[in-house]
Amino acid sequence: MSAQNVERVEGGYAALRPGYTEADEARWVPEHGKSVYRSSFERDRARLLHSSALRRLGAKTQVVSPDVDDFSRTRLTHSLEVAQVGRDLGRLLGCDPDVVDAACLSHDLGHPPFGHNGETVLNALAAPHGGFEGNAQTLRLLTRLETKRFHSDGRSAGLNLTRASLDAAVKYPWRAHEAPILPDGSRSAKFGAYEDDVEVFDWIRAGVTGRRKSMEAQVMDAADDIAYSVHDIEDGVVNGRFQLKFLTDPLQRRRVVQTTHDWYLPETDPARIEAALDRLASADSWVGESDGSRRALAALKNMTSELIGRFSHAIFAATREAYGDRPLVRHEADLVVPDETVEEVSLMKGIAATYIMASREQKPVYARQREVIEGLYGLLVETGDQFLEPPFQADFHAAGDESARQRAIIDQIASLTDGAALEWYATLVHGRPVFNRLFA
Structure with a gap:
């Protein structure tokens, strides 16, 4: 049995799917001596399931705020459903299901509080420092911010997932200046890696030319589209936002x-x-x-x-x-x-x-969310490392220039759940605690 199809561990072998190589199993920081009956890809999935970043998705907006009701999907439940759809489709096509599962579980980890609205606000604030993109933030989190392993020089290697799993999680495998040109002549705002994460991005993409996604990333992307297209409808109907019978009206x-x-x-x-x-x-x-x-x-x-x-x-x-x-x-x-x-x-x-x-009723909510993120950013820029959590405080101190310090602040805000962002804003900006909803 060749080294390309199995992984040797103490006491046995963990079989791999055909088509995967030692290069696919490689980790940015090599690991040795694992005495478990699991493949490298199964360990990747386990690391994601046990990550704090995945847990935080339970309190981050999918479509509506997590505190609106107890039925609607959060980013966490959405990610679990994407993983179920992607795992099954990938397995039927011959992909390793744990690689697809890992990509699906991680695909939204980089999203900030308040969903896409929060992402838009942070991107505007971070524009002078490389912008903000949820997918690039996912790569940053997997390879730097959520740490399980370190390089020999003390730098974080993040969760140190395999090359195959990291490549599968890269939904937009290009840097900002390499993004595709859209039909209107503009460059896509979507990208998968910030400039200061280019070292690990290049390691992940070794041997791959152009902007093509891996098969596992394509399955993840399709599963994401399928899951949220269907489940958002279910949530909207149950919450009384609309009925599908509306679509029999010609105007609607x-x-x-x-x-x-x-x-x-x-x-x-x-x-x-x-x-x-x-x-x-x-x-x-x-x-x-x-x-x-x-x-x-x-x-x-x-x-x-x-x-x-x-x-x-x-x-x-x-x-x-x-x-x-x-x-x-x-x-x-x-x-x-x-x-x-x-x-x-x-x-x-x-x-x-x-x-x-x-819908028009969402506009005041979006405005309030923008106010919260902009207020937090302004305060943290003004106070430097004073209110940053220890990991981000360390990044702030280690920063070599102003853009790197600003990136530490952006990383801190992006890590917050919706509720934590509201609490920080009320406590730090207005000097009063808040324990309830967006309009409290």
Whole structure:
């Protein structure tokens, strides 16, 4: 049995999936002497499950604030659901399920308090110092901020995951200045590594040319889209934000199609988006109206299951048709997502965007969230390391220039949960404790 297919440990062997090599198992800081019956990739997944960063996702916004109700998804429950979808799809395609699972669990770790609104505010504040991007922050957290191993010179190596798992977690495998050019001629704001994390980024991407994602990263990305497109609808219906029967009204239908086109499918003919809505709404499992009863909740749950199965099966079938039955791992293949599936998933996201993210009632909430993050940033810049937690205080002291000191402050704010950000703001900026909701 070759070293490429097994990992030697004291007392036995932990089998690896075909297609993975010793380079895929390599860690930034080499580790030796593990006497456990687990593969390197199983250990990666365990490290993520036990990380404080994953626990904090339980109190970070997915779509609505975690303190609004006890039904809606948080970043943590969303990540667990993404991992379930991704693990199954990846396994069927030949990926190591633990590599995909690790990528799915880690894909949102870098997101700051208040979801994408918080990310937008932090990016503006950090613009003179390299900006802020949630995916680049994820890489920074995995390889620097959440520490399990250190380099011989004392630098943090983060959780020290394998190259395969780290590469799978890199959703946008390029630096800011290498980002793709969009159809309007602008450069994408999405990127996967800050400039001061380029050393580990280059180590992860050794031997890979261009901007291609690994197969496992593509599965993670698809699972993320599938999970949140479906579950945001379920959360919105249960919380009384909308009913799917609204879409039988021509005005509401046009509104959703327009939002989907503007937010997700700007290059797609709106008629194709309408056709995607027709296909989904004609399914037997489609729930036009829900009254909140157990039977209605069960129907909604059945709809989410059917939709996840529909989207996953379409991707699996198209990818297998393109590549046959061989294991599809790392940089040897690309996930095939049919156009109709892209349109249906995007339509689902467009429904949630119309009735939740873009709703007028959310605007005061977003404004308050901006006020909190901007106020915290201003105070921490003014007070230096005075209020930083010890790890970030150490980063502040070790910083070689002003941008590095500002990055330590940004890292501190990004690490906070929604509740912690509100508490810090009330206590440090206004000098009074707060223990409840956003508008307390």
